[in-house]
Amino acid sequence: MRALLAGARRKQSQLLDLTQKLVLAESPSDSKSAVDACMDLAAVHAKSLGGRVKRHRQRAWGDVLELRFGPRKTKSGPGRRILLLGHLDTVWPLGTLKSMPCRIAADSAGQHRLWGPGTLDMKAGVAMAFTAIELLTEAATLSSEIIILLNSEEEVGSPVSRPITESLAQQCAAVYVLEPAQNLAYKTSRKGTGNWRITVHGLAAHAGVDFTRGRSAILELGRQIEKISAWTDLDKGITLNVGTIGGGTKTNVVPAEAWAEIDLRVAKRTDGPRIEKRFAALKPTVKSGTTLTVGGGINRPPMERTRGTVQLFRRAQSLAAEIDWQLTEASTGGASDGNFTSALGIPTLDGMGAVGEGAHATHESILIEHFAPRTALLAAMLAT
Numbered sequence: 001m002r003a004l005l006a007g008a009r010r011k012q013s014q015l016l017d018l019t020q021k022l023v024l025a026e027s028p029s030d031s032k033s034a035v036d037a038c039m040d041l042a043a044v045h046a047k048s049l050g051g052r053v054k055r056h057r058q059r060a061w062g063d064v065l066e067l068r069f070g071p072r073k074t075k076s077g078p079g080r081r082i083l084l085l086g087h088l089d090t091v092w093p094l095g096t097l098k099s100m101p102c103r104i105a106a107d108s109a110g111q112h113r114l115w116g117p118g119t120l121d122m123k124a125g126v127a128m129a130f131t132a133i134e135l136l137t138e139a140a141t142l143s144s145e146i147i148i149l150l151n152s153e154e155e156v157g158s159p160v161s162r163p164i165t166e167s168l169a170q171q172c173a174a175v176y177v178l179e180p181a182q183n184l185a186y187k188t189s190r191k192g193t194g195n196w197r198i199t200v201h202g203l204a205a206h207a208g209v210d211f212t213r214g215r216s217a218i219l220e221l222g223r224q225i226e227k228i229s230a231w232t233d234l235d236k237g238i239t240l241n242v243g244t245i246g247g248g249t250k251t252n253v254v255p256a257e258a259w260a261e262i263d264l265r266v267a268k269r270t271d272g273p274r275i276e277k278r279f280a281a282l283k284p285t286v287k288s289g290t291t292l293t294v295g296g297g298i299n300r301p302p303m304e305r306t307r308g309t310v311q312l313f314r315r316a317q318s319l320a321a322e323i324d325w326q327l328t329e330a331s332t333g334g335a336s337d338g339n340f341t342s343a344l345g346i347p348t349l350d351g352m353g354a355v356g357e358g359a360h361a362t363h364e365s366i367l368i369e370h371f372a373p374r375t376a377l378l379a380a381m382l383a384t
């Protein structure tokens with residue numbers, strides 16, 4: 001670990017350069033050409049490190065990049081092949097760099113940070129993975145194949161990369177996710193997510209002349225919201241958030257239509273289908289005279305804290321201890337592509353990317369001092 005840490009320190013400015021290069025190539029999920037241009041940079045860099053590049057071409061979304069390093073695996077089964085999961089899309093629209101320039105500057109506490117859209121989530125993590133592989137290649141300790149998969153649409157739920165992620169994960173013994181740390185911790189569990197939209201159709205009527213003939217969609221929606229919100233069970237890690245609502249036209253009209261959008265988080269895999277069934281069984285309350293349409297479902301299953309994941313974490317913890325770093329583990333309500341691989345039973349360790357704050361926020365930035373030790377640990381985890 002000490003040698004890897006020294007190596008990572010020597011490469012720190014190069015690592016910063018690579019991160020900045022990726023950040024300067026703005027890549028919102030919904031702009032295929034922009035995401036593709038960022039993928040081009042990653043592909044060129046991978047080739048310069050001796051990587052084998054496979055481009056999964058996409059029509060609507062940016063291309064997905066599969067990069068392989070180290071010896072080609074000839075034996076059957078996963079062997080010790082490892083999958084590194086990252087994404088190059090961001091939530092930031094083109095032109096964000098004008099208001100959030102990519103720059104290195106100290107924060108109010110005097111800590112040096114790299115600021116900019118997509119630094120923390122998660123171009124720094126991708127740059128760390130490349131640097132870790134470079135360290136191992138130079139030390140000639142890359143003994144089994146490593147795959148880096150760079151997705152183009154993670155921020156919108158990975159609609160096209162999911163099957164690629166899942167099939168590659170099944171060829172691997174472990175999955176490391178390059179998403180940001182939780183404070184300093186690695187993530188050993190994540191909640192699963194689901195989304196629904198419910199629409200209520202009622203009957204419009206004059207609120208003064210014909211009130212009793214009207215069937216209020218908003219009143220009915222209110223009842224449904226009460227019902228759905230009551231499914232929240234904090235002890236079990238189940239939350240339902242009605243995040244947006246809409247409906248009605250004028251105050252003097254009984255509203256004919258109303259809708260709501262709901263976000264679900266579950267900690268246990270078995271809870272997802274249970275809530276799905278409840279949504280499917282929603283009915284208008286008695287005598288309301290309205291109808292209900294319900295659409296949606298589970299997007300990402302939870303990443304549970306499995307034995308395999310805990311084993312990976314323990315190994316990372318003992319490696320970190322060699323450089324006097326007390327690595328801790330954390331769980332989060334946010335989902336990542338690691339949720340997919342973990343649900344397939346493949347040991348998955350997440351949060352192995354950068355340390356910082358402000359993912360999806362205007363103060364998005366990473367702490368530069370954590371770059372070297374975390375890259376060294378990533379390299380050590382790929383070597384052992």
Ligand SMILES: [Zn+2]
Nearest residue numbers: 121122154179
């Ligand atoms: Zn991310």
